[in-house]
Amino acid sequence: xxxxxxxxxxxxxxxxxxxxxxxxxxxxxxxxxxxxxxxxxxxxxxxxxxxxxxxxxxxxxxxxxxxxxxxxxxxxxxxxxxxxxxxxxxxxxxxxxxxxxxxxxx
Numbered sequence: 107x108x109x110x111x112x113x114x115x116x117x118x119x120x121x122x123x124x125x126x127x128x129x130x131x132x133x134x135x136x137x138x139x140x141x142x143x144x145x146x147x148x149x150x151x152x153x154x155x156x157x158x159x160x161x162x163x164x165x166x167x168x169x170x171x172x173x174x175x176x177x178x179x180x181x182x183x184x185x186x187x188x189x190x191x192x193x194x195x196x197x198x199x200x201x202x203x204x205x206x207x208x209x210x211x212x
Contacts, residue, residue: 136176136184143168146193154169154172157191161187161191
């Protein structure tokens with residue numbers, strides 16, 4: 107009996123959309139912003155307490171971000187945290203009608 111071949115499926119750039127997560131675009135953006143906060147903390151070797159002292163944002167919030175518990179965070183709150191860490195956030199927005207976005211690749 108031969109083994110079935112694995113099928114390669116190419117996803118979109120948004121894993122949340124690929125898995126059918128409700129509000130996938132929002133979740134993706136929150137995860138990108140949170141990941142950047144973690145990178146900045148790691149690069150500066152900031153503990154959650156040091157990050158609190160530097161930004162005035164509660165250490166518990168930094169702890170939640172590190173554990174990727176993002177349900178309490180709005181996009182604007184994450185941007186505020188990045189700003190207080192000395193980061194400027196620039197966006198490039200692309201809006202595609204869903205019926206076009208769902209077309210299978212040729």
